[in-house]
Amino acid sequence: MAADLLTALFPLVALLALILYGVLHARSGDLADVVVSEKEILVRPRGVFKVLSFRWSIRVPADAIAWTSAPDVGDLDPPGMRFGATLFPGLTAGTFFGPDGASYWLTGRSGPALRLELSEGPLDRIVVQAGNDPGSLAARIRNMGRAA
Template identity: 30%
Template structure:
């Protein structure tokens, strides 16, 4: 699970507990100029993720960097949370795929600040 924090200048993503270790990320801060927008997509977990590294893949749990078709995505999904997808530009990742507690609130807040 992840916490999404909104500031005037950036989007902050913080993995919780063991997810920090499994994803090889303690968190990330992204300037709004690099955030294109967000959607809720619980079915994305059924897609091919690509090649993992570094990261962890367990039954029902995907954490870390996954590369597919030359693009890197950061995944931290699993458990009971719903999934959001945050589209990025000018970042090492083209998208973030994240489990969050309140996906509707997270998507609305991100889209209110994103620079599409």
């Protein structure tokens, strides 16, 4: 009987352990790698955040970037309703739908994040905390002449 209960609860315990691991590591603010090139911006979640955000990567054509900034995560509004996402105190990861459209979030508790407003595509906004400096990434994208 105890073995059956343990077998039945194992997937739930494993999922909760994965989420707890993600929440604890989200405090570092190093949740994704962002690569900026002349043609596209590539966002790759790191490690466990690929699973928690339900995405391995996001490729955005450089021409689709309408606006970019590097706000503090604490100053941003909640993303909306979850659709393939994880939302726990200290971790927001995945795709959300709200009044402003679809958005992808990968953020921890606080600190700067790269915010991309898109003019076309399935997403309207991307907000990620990256290990590399979000302020310099936003400036680099603006200097490409494609974002305000």
